[in-house]
Amino acid sequence: MSKRALDFEFLIKDWSPAIEKKLEEILPSFPNISDPIWQKAIRSAVFDGGKRTRPFLTIMGWQTISSSENYQIDLMLEVAVAIELIHCSSLIFDDLPCMDNATLRHGTKALHLEIGEDKAILVALALLVKGIELVVLLANSLTSFKQSNALVVNLMQTIGTNGLICGQWFDLCAKQSVRNEKTDAKLLALRNLKTMPLIKFSLLSG
Numbered sequence: 001m002s003k004r005a006l007d008f009e010f011l012i013k014d015w016s017p018a019i020e021k022k023l024e025e026i027l028p029s030f031p032n033i034s035d036p037i038w039q040k041a042i043r044s045a046v047f048d049g050g051k052r053t054r055p056f057l058t059i060m061g062w063q064t065i066s067s068s069e070n071y072q073i074d075l076m077l078e079v080a081v082a083i084e085l086i087h088c089s090s091l092i093f094d095d096l097p098c099m100d101n102a103t104l105r106h107g108t109k110a111l112h113l114e115i116g117e118d119k120a121i122l123v124a125l126a127l128l129v130k131g132i133e134l135v136v137l138l139a140n141s142l143t144s145f146k147q148s149n150a151l152v153v154n155l156m157q158t159i160g161t162n163g164l165i166c167g168q169w170f171d172l173c174a175k176q177s178v179r180n181e182k183t184d185a186k187l188l189a190l191r192n193l194k195t196m197p198l199i200k201f202s203l204l205s206g
Contacts, residue, residue, distance in 0.1 A: 028042060042123060045124075049107065053199075055081060060203065082133075082134035095112060135152065157197075
């Protein structure tokens, strides 16, 4: 593998156009219906200035084991953008009044303040389900059942009570707990589940 391929700055420069193009192609939409509010909300949630860290980590994982730059590139990009959709979904949920009650995301108004809490939840669910759908379809295209099964199981554990949901739960508990050194250390470790499982899945899936 070339030194350029391992350099994160070059990775961003080389792969950003492909990631953005693929995200444009797979945005969740309604069949045979064009709703401008929905389209604006989905685009706001996905194209909000995020760093695309997780897709780039997926590419790095893929480059680590791929002998050819063209080998399964389309499949790799599919899973990379699927992970980004899941990440974007988690940010919407995280910002809700019942969660972190955030007003800004990447310097702009949080989605629930733009379109309402009810519609923001639907957008978040759409992104989450679309991300899962893409990974399942990718898994079905793999020739190895062991790999296919591992990919889907790993994804669901990443999202579920082994991962994001557990992390969000203990993040809320940490904010509501009586402060002391012992509980703070335990809760901090559990709160890391909000971030680390999806980062790990990005590298492993690539």
